[in-house]
Amino acid sequence: MTGPHVLALVVAHPDDDAYGLAGTVALHEDEPEFRFVLVHATDGGAGQIDPAYPPVSEPLGRIRRRETDAAWTAHGRPPDRHEWLDFEDGAVAQVPFEDLMQRIGTILSEERPDVVVTFGPDGLTGHPDHIAVGAATDTAFAQLCSDGGRGFRRLLHGGVRRSTWDLWNRARIRRGLPPWDEHRVYDLRPIPDEQIGVEVDVSGVAHRVVAGLLEHRTQRHVLSPGVPPDVDGDARWSRTVGSEMLAIAWPPRPPGAAVLGDVFEDLE
Template identity: 80%
Template sequence: MTGSHVLALVVAHPDDDAYGLAGTVALHEHDPGFRFVLVHATDGGAGQIDPSYPPVNEPLGRIRRRETDAAWMAHGRPPDRHEWLDYDDGAVAAVPFGELEERIGGILAQERPDVVATFGPDGLTGHPDHIAVGAATDAAFGRLKADGGPGLQRLLHGGVCRSTWDRWNRSRIRHGLQPWIEGRVYDVHPIPDEQIGIEVNVGSVAHRVVAGLMEHRTQRHVVSPGVPPDVDEDVRWGRTVGSEMLAIAWPPRQPGGAVLSDVFEGLD
């Protein structure tokens, strides 16, 4: 399937998709030909549960799948296609690389998206599942790009530039949280400001991004750490998610090139 505004997002866990592109999806929801494809490698069943969440009597992965569906319903623009690859949480890096690339590539081959987004080489947080998914997506994109078919015009990596990372870290300290340590697994990793090739102003739809984030209730300790439920999270998160930053992995970006304002900007 082809189209002028087809976007594929390939991530590891539920709630990975709640950041980074949800605002872009909202901005483009009414574009002719817009199609949103979402791929999850795992349902996050081995994750921790927020201490304030009620006791559970079913597998966490099942709950997190429901939370993901609820999040996109709250956001208001669910994916047109959503695939779960059903790998075990925490074990995606152990999947044979060729298998992972083939499964992701099979979906991309069917959809031929114009823009593909995934994790960069550091997985954003150094999580092995993230790194494996990002590398396999990059490889699948490169292989399909070489066949000369339609789509696959741009490959993006989610990222947080250092200046924003520094600002967020100062905020964490003010809220009594431990600051992130660069390079530590599970902490957000920064990338140089000059590597950001796209910065999308999604302030007008930030409330929809927040609505989706807040549905990941088992992960409140990750989504909104240290903030009690009675605090006005919409206001705080609305500021945080008002901008989406992405590095352009393909085509190669010229040093000092202009920062684009939309993931589809400049494409055919």
């Protein structure tokens, strides 16, 4: 692949960025013109803490910011630009939409990324913060991609195929965990198989994705419940993160189009 490859990921909370795109970042890291921009709407300060985590004496958001920095260091390819918007965790949906969209749009307009990745309308888990961030990013993208300037060639939403979701749910039941309910907020939600337009094989760098995930220690109970923190548990995690699935939100994807193997594929 030739030419600049600027990739922007816009998410709500620390650890939203730890999976789903980290493998793609690792695959492109050696390209001289690859640039990775990461935007967090909140610092996750209102989240819960893994019961196994030691007692804390400082705000959770401060810890989670450090965990995020440590995660990308462990991964091996920190963002070229990382912005914290400092909205209140759990209240992003209450932020005036125009304000949220403009904050995100300002960063995107400065960077002019080729590919933007965010949440789809379901927020992946139904989380209101996710849904608000995704909608604001989509609107900013739509405005910027029509101005005739460079970049803004593809908009992607993180997603999980229903068939994959069913497989993972059966595995949860076998491990004695409650199955996900796609109608319950915070549970992972699937999308129809045919909506996945990009699937990246990142199995060769999955160990680096796991290295980043392991740094989010306060959120271990959320990221991988029931997976023990040992070699076997890490191996199981590696299998789970070995493929990154995304829906193509723009440009429109023709029915029956082939699934792309990379976020930048066919953009040359």
